[in-house]
Amino acid sequence: MCQLLGLNCATPTDASFSFTGFCQRGGNTGEHADGWGIAFFEGRGLRLFVDHQSAARSPMAEFLQKYPLKSKNIIAHVRKATIGEVALENAHPFTRELWGRHWVFAHNGDLKDYFPPLHSHFRPIGSTDSERAFCWLMQELSKSHASLPSTEELTLTLRELVPQVRHFGSFNFLLSNGEALWAHCSTKLHYLVRQHPFALATLMDHDWTVNFADLNHPGDRAAVIVTTPLTHNETWTAFEPDELKVFVDGLPVLEKTA
Template sequence: MCELLGMSANTPTDLCFSFTGLTRRGGDTGPHGDGWGVAFYEGKGVQAFHESAASASSEIASVVQSHPIKSNTAICHIRQANVGHVCLANTHPFTRELWGRYWVFAHNGQINDFRQRDGIYEAVGDTDSEAIFCDLMNQIRSRSQRDASLETLATILVQQAGDYARQGVFNCLLSNGDWLFTFCSTKLASITRRAPFGPAQLKDADVTVDFEAETTANDVVSIIATEPLTSDEAWDLYQPGEWRLWQQGEVIQSGKVALPGR
């Protein structure tokens, strides 16, 4: 399986600490050595890095770790290939444009023999993940409109996520830069950091950070990951079928859908 990492914050924040922990799992402390990618929102723009090699030994990933790119929303992925070749076209996160915004998506899981429905969005690579993303974007485009409320969009996202999760394993992160939608089919965890801030130690690297020295009293930063990234903080584990919609570091909508056997 792959691993996910997302961030939602109320102020532009760098992802260096969490990204460092995730990259170690890409071919060092974990087996996810078949590619990696990260996307940072800057307004409506997206700055993205992708590579079809292991993140733990990547010079590009090292640059991202040490360069404090600040964003309110970010999505990262490290890949352990199960469907599709190991190549750049198959690295997450994937991006598509809709209604003047870039939508960014990353998936952890597998849906065997997935067949996307007809629509204008088509996959470039040969992963089930990208086909699912294109199917989801086609459904959003056909069932909604440019000025749709966030409540309407959330309803569509939850219905589609539940449908995908009933066909296989579907843990995902999706954003259009304004919000971050997260869905747990099997495994996902989150932590929200706010004042009073304290230190934290990565599980996968000998790195500690004192967040009090890096933040202000008004900062709210939430991290969502497949597995907790730190060893000395209390992470909140999602339940199978649980979804949360994040904005500015806070959960603004949440719920749970019924999944077979879970």
């Protein structure tokens, strides 16, 4: 299985601490060595980095750990290939345009015999079940809304769509349009909110402790969503099976079961 990492923040935040620990799972402390990627929203722009090399060995991943980029919405992924060969086009996150916005998607799980009907605007480039699911979600969202709806409306539509994909297998995913971050758990996903008063955090997969009180202001806040907790001295909350959460400005603002 792959692993997911997402950050949704009240103010632009760098992910270097979480990303450094997360990368170790891409071939060092974990077996997810079949590619990686990370996407940073900057306003309506997007910076996307993907690689078919393991995150623990990739020079690009090492560069990003040392040259942090700040964003309010970040999605990262380390891959253990199950469906689709190890190739650059199969590295998550995937991106598409809808309603004049970038959308970013990363998936952890296996969807068996999943080949949904897709029209010409949303078609996969690679050979993963994950990209097919993303294309189908984008296609169905575009059918359901003529223009960009509110976050609440999008969440309600996703609640109707997600079970149709979930029927084919495990479907843990992160999805963002730069304004909100949706997280769905079918098997395993955790989150925490870092906010004032900030405290120490120590990575599980790397020898690094940070005092977030030294790095943040009282108005800063970040929700961190990950497959398996990244730190051993913070309180992580497990998602319920088939739970969909949406995060805005560093908080879970709407919680529904899909």
